[in-house]
Amino acid sequence: MSSILQTPQTVTTAAIPLPASPVNLADARIRGQWRPSAEQIADWSLDARIVHMFAEIGTPGTVARNGELYAEDDAVDNLYRIESGVIRTCKILNDGRRQIDGFYMAGDIVGLEFGRRHLYCAEAVSRATFRVVRMRTVHAQIETGGDMSCALWEMTARELYRSQQHILLLGRRSAQERVGCFLLAMANRIVGKDVLDTAGAAFDLPMSRQDMADYLGLTIETVSRTFTQLEATGVIALESARTLRLCNRSVLREMNG
Template sequence: MRFGRNEEIYGEDEPAEFLYQIVTGAVRTYRMLDDGRRQIVAFYLPGDIFGVEAGEAHLASAEAVNDSQVLVVKRASAMARAELQRDLSKQLWMLAVRELQRVQQHSLALIKSADERVAGFLLEMAGRCGSSASVDLPMSRQDIADYLGLTIETVSRTFTQFAQSGMIALETSRRVQLRNRVALGRLNA
């Protein structure tokens, strides 16, 4: 299926009937807080599978960050096949474990300083994109802020500080060159 920029894929509390894998583009999952703020739970990139839920309903909403192509599979069909195919069962188990690890890492990041959060985010994205030199960020600064629990001003200011110190270079608003991974890593430690 194809989804346009900011198009909803599924909503919070809707039945979790499908599993999704990104072919192209990027997807964010998020929850709206009682005070109206948006908390982004995760970003998913090509190859990532999302929509995995322990219960019968989605705990968060999902929408395309940019134009995205997503493979959609009925959850019941995948689970039935997993009962018969040991490899698929193992893959689903590893997917659940990776998702749990991602949630744990994200929750730990939220107690760090703004500099530490942004540095960790840049290193995470570079690692997920398989790049050591630069990373294309499909998401906006507001998305990054909502993911890191910061304001957009803090994220933008931190990017500028990192650029002025030589840790990164901002090739475009979405393309970041990592010039000093060691310094970024020290911040993220």
């Protein structure tokens, strides 16, 4: 395919300056890992339509700790919106190794897959409450031509983003970095994004060391030891096994690469 004409419009190379952007790139790079840039997040405002759908036609429910929302290979026919508690999605290899794919908390949507059957199961880390709608209903809404399918796309894209960050975490990071990134992300998630510099805010980790290990691709002992190290170096302070404070966020942020 010999082409003589080069249209500079489409394909950019490293040599071509990026379009001017309000976002400081260096900054974006620093926090690239766990938090999408503010800009990115803004783009992803979850369609209010989804929220309303759950509020209006969702059926409330609860799961006890370790209870199952659905199992691996179950048909995909419900969509859940978590209202309280924490859900984990995970897969168990045939020799017993477990990989946790993600943790879902209030406001998160669980159960969204395009295929017919679930690849991962969904279980409650702690007792959780939620609302369910049937996928059939969601599909019906799509048929009506609203922008429901766009909302589904958005949600799936967000999941994809999380997965990609997770890949980065598992592929190229040390145990310290994994735990550090995880804690920073959890803190942001739990105490909120606005208290970035309120180093003092203590919060509770909802999941066990084993859950963290299975999310981070480490053993429970390594996770525990890493906590001890991070405490020894003053990066975090443990008030109890599950309650901690981030004392040095900049160190944690650096771990983000």
